[in-house]
Amino acid sequence: MTTMYELAQQDYRQPKDVPELRRYLQAALEVEHLTIPVYLTGMYSIKPGTNAYAYGVIRSVLLEEMLHMTLAANLLTAVGGKADVSKFVRKYPARLPFADKRVPEVRLRHYSPEALVTFLDIERPQSFVPPNGQKPTGWTSIGQFYDAIRRGVTDLEQAAREQEPPSTIFTGVAGDQIGPRDFYNSGGEVFAVTGLKTALLAIEVISDQGEGAHDTIWDSDDKIFGEERQVAHYFRFNEIHKGRRYGRHDLPRTSPSGPLLDITWADAYPIDPMAKIEDYRDSPELKTQAVLFNKTYAKLIAVLEKTFHGRSDLMHHVVPLMVELRDASQRLYRNPHPNAAKAALGLHASPTFELTDLFLAEGRTYADELVARTEEPSQLRGGGVLPSWTRPH
Amino acid sequence: MTVNTTGSAVDGRHFDVIIVGSGWAGSLLARHLGRQNWRVLVLEAGNGGTDTWEGFQDTVRTFSAAVVKASNAAYRTSAAAPFPDVLDLRSTGPSSYTTSGHFEQTGPFPYAGDYLRALGGTGMHWFGAVPRMFPEDFATRTNFGYGADWPVTAMDLERHVREAELLIGTAGDGAEQHRLGVVADPEYQYPMEEIPPSYLDARFHRLLDGRSVTDKIAESAYTLQVYGLPQARNSTPNPAWDDGSGNPYRPRGAVGMPNFGERCVGNASCTPICPVQAKSHPLRLQQDFTDSVRLATRCVVSRVLPGRGGTVRGVEFREYGDPATPSSRPYTVEADIVVLAAHSIENAVLLLASGMANSSGNVGRHLMDHPTLLAWAEMPANDPVGAFRGPGHTSGLECFRTGQGRRKRAPFRIEISNWGWGWSTGAPLSSVARMLGLGGDANGEVRHGGYFGPKLRRDLGQQVNRQIQLQIAMEQHAERNNRVTIDPARYRDGMGNPRPIIHYDLDHRVKDGLYAAREVSKAIFKLLNATDHTNLGVQDDGSHPLGYFTHTPGGDLPPQDLGYRGPGHAAGTHIMGTRKSTSVVDADQRTHDHPNLYAVGCGSMPSIGTSNPTLTMAALALRSAERIHRDLAELHQPVTVATSHLAGKRAAE
DSSP, X not given: OOHHHHHHHSOSOOOOSHHHHHHHHHHHHHHHHHHXXXXXXXXXXXXXXXXXXXHHHHHHHHHHXXXXXXXXXXXXXXXXXXXXXXXXOOSSSBOOTTSOTTSOOBXXXXXXXXXXXXXXXXXXXXXXXXXXXXXXXXXXXXXXXHHXXXXXXXXXXXXXXXXXXOOOSOOSOGGGSOOTTTOOSSSXXXXXXXXXXXXXXXXXXXXXXXXXXXXXXXXXXXXXXOOOOOBOHHXXXXXXXXXXXXXXXXXXXXXXXXXXXXXXXXXXXXXXTTOOGGXXXXXXXXXXXXXXXXXXXXXHHHHHHHHHTTOGGGHHHHHHHHHHHHHHHXXXXXXXXXXXXXXXXXXXXXXXXXXXXXXXXXXXXXXXXXXXXXXSOGGXXXXXXXXXXXXXX | OOEEOOXXXXXXXXXXXXXXXXXXXXXXXXXXXXXXXXXXXXXXXXBOOTTSXXXXXXXXXXXXXXXXXXXXXXXXXXXXXXXXXXXXXXXXXXXXXXXXXXXXXXXXXXXXOOOOOBTTGXXXXXXXXXXXXXXXXXXXXXXXXXXXXXXXXXHHHHHHHHHHHHHHTOBXXXXXXXXXXXXXXXXXXXXXXOOOOOHHXXXXXXXHTXXXXXXXXXXXXXXXXXXXXXXXXXXXXXXXXXXXXXXXXOOOOOTTOTTOOOOOOOOSOXXXXXXXXXXXXXXXXXXXXXXXXXXXXXXXXXXXXXXXXXXXXXXXXXXXXXXXXXXXXXXXXXXXXEEEOSOHHHHHHHHHHHTOSOTTSOTTOSOBOOOEEEEEEEOOTTOOOOOSOSSSEEEEEOGGGSSGGGGTSOOEEEEEESSXXXXXXXXXHHHHHHHHTOSBOTTSOBOOOOOOTHHHHHHHHHHHTTEEEEEEEEOOOOOTTSEEEOOTTTOBOTTSOBOOEEEOOOOHHHHHHHHHHHHHHHHHHHHTTOEEOOOOSSOTTSOOOTTOEEEOOSXXXXXXXXXXXXXXXXXXXXXXXXXXXXXXXXXTSBBSSOTTEEEOSXXXXXXXXXXXXXXXXXXXXXXHHHHHHHHHHHHTSOOXXXXXXXXXXXXXX
């Protein structure tokens, strides 16, 4: 079972010791990952060349989720933990952990008003959730979950420093961190977490980008990364949902009242949000593509795990895998659903983002091979000694 | 943030500085002066909009849709602010050509470059190569007996070159550039690590480093060594870079879209456009403009207005709405200092049209480019090099750029192409067309033997993968008769502004250099075990390439077919010098004739060596910015006449 659901079943509280903090951070990694297939589906199902603004917005949020996932991994590494991708969500629909119980399960939906409602559910700021009379566990939002982590990190580090002799919870190997060398200009940049200050900054980035800083619609990238001022995820999605930009005087609780946007919901490939590989069993070509997509997805996850385990230099192998994933998704979306009844409803085939033990094992084998592999693809190898800069890192 | 204004809004107003042109030079100057709180107006003749995400994507789509991927292919033509295109030229015979479009050409050879009038100027379509000049390049007259010397040295410019490398955003290997001899400081660090050289570069390293080639024209043997090229392209931030602030270098992202702007990922379309904006462009600097800088696009300056006693008062310009028509309205705007930063050829046209800065008679003269010989070959079947991956070129051979060989022939830099036979034959599209059997033969008959399907795919994989090309750029030195003139009575654009008339020729030094380059290319192909496919003479369809000629440097050297392409590194139309009689601007790019008129850009350069000129031009612009700041500060001091008057009165009492 995934760590985040286990934690979410417990009563709300901050982590009480370092092993529990590691569990919280592993859960954070899982939470950030959970959203990525949802947003990818929303973005990839837009017909190419249309809805440029919405495409850019979903892409920007995706980049930030990837940044958050990487920062969560850095936090986990910094306190001596080790990221485990086998605990990631393996199929959709999936429940949103730590959320209010009234939030429905998250489905993979094509670009549509319904998809945007899902996106808004995921990113809804803590302060927007009305008090719920029947709170069995006390969890209300992901923002509240990060707040628990923040207080846990602060208190545990404080306690460690007060020990005799003073110690620290940041016992991870500094060189295992992913830094701006390997990840920048993508919703900010990744930075190494090496102590309390950087840990709190990482937590601030993760929660501000999602929910808005201090009850405004703005995130704090302009403050932290020197980037252009930008509205936080929830509000960016709300702009698409409402088809309007926020105006300069709009407040978190008002609807956007700025200029109209080029939103055309019809320019998307409608899909079955419950689709599974098995649905394609009578169409071998589609099944092959659906399996290929999921295997590529598993490879990507497995290589990412390697980067989290101190091989940040492998990050550049993730890029071509992301491109493969995009192309593989198009091969599915551009075909009608093989079930005649569903096709008659206008539905298309779609990537299912199913992870299995087998796919993950294959992905990890691939990642191990990358570690052993020289830099150039074999058809280019000319024999002879390459200069030093072509050696693997 | 860039604050936009319009021509009508600034009509009749007064600024501290007017800058004509929003390319690299204009943007650097405006950024610098704005930060010192001067009120700056930037007038850009071309269209704007690329500072928004949608506008930039529009240029990417325009490029994607273009049939010929020429250097202006990402931009629509403009009737209001027309600009030249490399496709304007057409060969009509072994030694003749015609031209249409923005330029008139009267020379025996065509000036084969272009530029762009748009927000960001030609800095939008440049390749992004930022090699430094060699110290010896600044004094070719003294060192080698030809060309014109600079009034400044490489050391004088060092500080500004470093600042330019930082502001442009440069990736390079400081230690390697030190070994090459263009960076004095052995510890020098570029802000970003070098763009990873291609696999093709690795093969050239392996097969060429340490090998010797004899240049019969220079009467000298050269030892080959492949060097990396500093580039204005995002790569990995250099952890060793340190500006004293303790902050790491943060690569600049895309303009108009937060969260975007990747490092170079090898889209292989640097010229004219990098779709992920890893290639630096001047709009990045415009994002830094303070509120005291105003920028207006679609404002074509037609004239510099004279003021009292040799000064200038401001400029006259026309603002248009629709680039498809020259329909426009005239306005004037005034300033304490006027800076022309409109490209060397447009600067010359503006000065000539205004009748200014020309007491030496040298405005428009000394037009230079880097005439570039292309040589192409095929690697053996067992040694594919993976062409068409990465930026256009990431390494070069530098040994022919310096030394006493310069006394015998023009020096040259050999760019090692990563894009196969792209520049020479239009590959890979031309490779596809050839295999398909498209196009006619010399008699206009349909070709036979074309094929498609798996065989086409296989053959493309095998052949395109082995294409190599050397792009050998000559230094062209300043010559009086290579010049830009105007003839308003005959040649005007739709708005009524004079069009450039260009007279361009190659002298024997350059022709000898091209001859030597061709010979060197043959020797290099031999060392690579490559099969030479270079054909600079008559083509399959019976035509001659543009820029074709035959030449022998004399002696027993046989004549051979030669040719050149124009990379459009136009320079030298208002060269700098210490003497008013022989130069147009001083070492700070201030015109000798008008104390508050500056002409900046490559036009000020008395020589351009074998380095792509943008970096040096940017350094000069930063140098001028300091001088302009001092001029303006001086202008704003209390008038000293009153002080001395009072002092005199006190003394009398």
